[in-house]
Amino acid sequence: MTDSSATAKTIYLDYAATTPVDSAVVKVMVECLGEDGDFANPSSVHAPGVAARVRVENAREQVAGLLGARSGEIIFTSGATEADNLAIRGAGLFQVHKGRHIITSKSEHRAVLDPFKSLEKEGFEVTWLVPEDHGRVSAEQLQAALRPDTTLVSLMHVNNETGLVHDIAALGQLCRSHGVLFHVDAAQSAGKLPIDVRAMQIDMMSFSAHKIYGPKGIGALFVSREPRCNLYPVSYGGGQEQGLRPGTLATHQIAGMGLAFELAAGRMQADQQRLHELREVLWSGLQAIGGVTANGELEYSAPNILNVSFQGVEGESLLFGLDGIAVSSGSACASGSREPSYVLRSLGLDDQAAQSSLRFSLGRSTSRDDIDVVVSMLSAQVRRLRALAPDWVK
Amino acid sequence: MTDSSATAKTIYLDYAATTPVDSAVVKVMVECLGEDGDFANPSSVHAPGVAARVRVENAREQVAGLLGARSGEIIFTSGATEADNLAIRGAGLFQVHKGRHIITSKSEHRAVLDPFKSLEKEGFEVTWLVPEDHGRVSAEQLQAALRPDTTLVSLMHVNNETGLVHDIAALGQLCRSHGVLFHVDAAQSAGKLPIDVRAMQIDMMSFSAHKIYGPKGIGALFVSREPRCNLYPVSYGGGQEQGLRPGTLATHQIAGMGLAFELAAGRMQADQQRLHELREVLWSGLQAIGGVTANGELEYSAPNILNVSFQGVEGESLLFGLDGIAVSSGSACASGSREPSYVLRSLGLDDQAAQSSLRFSLGRSTSRDDIDVVVSMLSAQVRRLRALAPDWVK
Amino acid sequence: MNAPAYAQLVRQHFSRPVGAGCFEPGVPGVVQGCAGSREQGLAVQFQCRLDGEKILEARFLAWGCPHSIAGASWLAERLAGMGLVEAARITGNEVSAALDVPADKLGSILILEDALGACLENARQRHYLNE
Amino acid sequence: MNAPAYAQLVRQHFSRPVGAGCFEPGVPGVVQGCAGSREQGLAVQFQCRLDGEKILEARFLAWGCPHSIAGASWLAERLAGMGLVEAARITGNEVSAALDVPADKLGSILILEDALGACLENARQRHYLNE
């Protein structure tokens, strides 16, 4: 159907965009699909329905297990985007009688920014923090923004473009002590950094399966029961998921997510150690080219992401020259447009520098060889493009 | 993990709740999952991303193909529930300046009823039609309900409990001639009855893959471009799906839905002919028991569904006695509660009669043998339970 | 959201109920009591064949959910051989405990108790029970 | 939502550009023109080595997207051997048509035209071109 030979030869360094699905996860998914599998509707009361329901509840335990949560606190959604919407709009609107001031940062994912903008249009007042502490929002910054009518704070755990890590425990403690709900988008951190929703004092946390070798189109929202966090749903229907998320439960997707989370729990530490070392190799290789800057200091960022600006080369040409290497650029990819990344701009980069940035995100199949090939291709391209540029733009 | 032997031996007659996934569809899904497959993010601009995007756009054509729509009119969602929410809330709110009167019927799926209720709470006026024409809403009934400030009508194609079929073309023409948007929930009809969105003058139509041998957790909303139908999104984020439905596109789910729709197009007529014949066999067998009534006249209902009331037996015991047969009862299954079906009540049944009803829904693997086994088990159970009942409830 | 759980004993009594049916008219020493209705979700009739104060055999008819039918059968089994005074001490709690009846069905168990009570009251009226 | 599409000719010119670079200082008969900036997304310099009115060879430097670099290379290839009058007739439209430049990049093509225009203007000022 498609020419997958192109895919096969590609060096894939875009694991933060999405990951391939683990083969054990594929197996579990397939077990829930066909006629001889647990394909029935998990809400049906007959035996095949109950078998499917067992799969779903088992997965709920697996997801909760990675977070130190209880399974009744996990609401399955179609992904982190829907989880973010449910958390932000659901909790924002539920608390509207308490106040209309809500807080987030300018470097959040659009799945957080856009629900905030939607509430802003509907009369909420939003404080848009500019991350000041090495690209992160500090507890002091947040403290200064809190007001008596603040009802909700949403800050991400790991930034999807730069890998920068927020000090969630400190931010969580601050919110809890002010009686303000705290939502965390953990799409990029689950299975990569340790998470403990109790210790971190988190009220709501969003997850996606496809960033950790699970399927796309499935995610979850953790909603704390102790203390109890109340939400409105954002869509309405069959009453599934405690009335918070209607629609037939997708057993294969949920079971796949569950296993992916369980597998991640087991291998997180070793994986991240290995990726950290590979990233070091990549970063020294790139530094040798000269005129490169890491966007986001490495000591503050998750070990699997490296975002680099290449001075003196135009972004699109840089990317175009990297045929056979799959990385993300500093332009918004979702739209295919050439808008420079607002996350990089919030770090103080100008449009051209943002556009001349590449995000390398490493994963389970990344090898030392891959890194070497990428470094040598990039050196060649960057040198060639720099040589081609007139002096006055160098 | 679960005891799938129970599943294997079950006679499954609950295809309207969900279907197993066709093996060719499973194959296509698997091709989009693993490391060697088209797993990349379809929004990424690199080669693996483009390969995934090709899968998505191909599926969009396949879905559009079954409906006589153009591919740009298909918005992928997480299922029919989300599609219903997007259509009803999205179009209702978009047109709020034109009017706040919207119309639906009492026998719709909760994925339609509940969004209507949510709008009612927000100040819309809803006319809840009670189907009068053999369990269906007639064009005359709808005509009488239309007002100058009516902006939206939502009526389903095939009812999920009774199989009753609305005359969508007549209702569509009426709405179009009054300049009122017409939304149709086609979760139960796609791939089973012919659909032509132009001829039927439909503005929006909801679909789900898992009712026609595709995966759960994926669906679509048809949104007409000619005439143009405008909506607000119900969730906010990355800008995918024309800004109407954010979130990373789930390639395997979408590709699976596409193939399921294409396969359905090819075999629809033959399948339905066969199921029609099997349903006749089932219905004569059940009639021979005596004291049974079909809920919804067969001539007005889709050939794959048969809903029957059994006089003189209590619903839960009837179902419990059918171990080894997977059917739905007249109680709301979604909640596992014993609420009698509001759809059957809207046909005039009392609570007990609704609860003593079973929905048989037939599908691709249903055999003549299955039907014979079911008829003989049911006769035995119904006779036994009737013998057990005191005279004064008979 | 879960399927109703049925204890093993419920399954047993439901599929092979003890004392299902009623006595032929004219059999001596039979008392009976009824309770419930279709609208209440359970309609049940108990009959006991007595020899003085002693229950020789119990029979029931029931229209209701599996727990109710199993409950009636469980009672019919227990009653056989019991004295009327002892029978009057059986509580709904015992039935629910034995059959693991879920909370939302305790109403049905009350109806079973009522029917048994009516049956014993019938015995009292017919002077089988002398207090 | 689609990846930018690059015509085959763009790929060719981008990876093996014709006339990349500039002439050594002191080479006789060289005129040059520049246009654009980093902020405009394209900065380009053209040089032509002339023999009277005839362009012997053209060279370019460019900082910009693949279409721009390919466009400069395509122009450099065409210019070689051309007369100045003929060169002045080349339009941006020809470049975009040849390389299938998407609409949102026509701004860059204008900048290429400007740079070439500046180069020819330089030739005029230095009396290579007599109109």
Ligand SMILES: Cc1ncc(COP(=O)(O)O)c(C=O)c1O
């Ligand atoms: C930080 C962050 N939040 C949210 C999302 C959206 O996740 P999903 O694709 O599951 O909707 C992503 C990835 O796309 C992400 O990186």
Ligand SMILES: Cc1ncc(COP(=O)(O)O)c(C=O)c1O
């Ligand atoms: C008529 C109808 N509408 C909507 C739905 C909901 O579909 P989904 O499970 O894809 O959300 C269903 C089935 O569950 C249905 O039968």
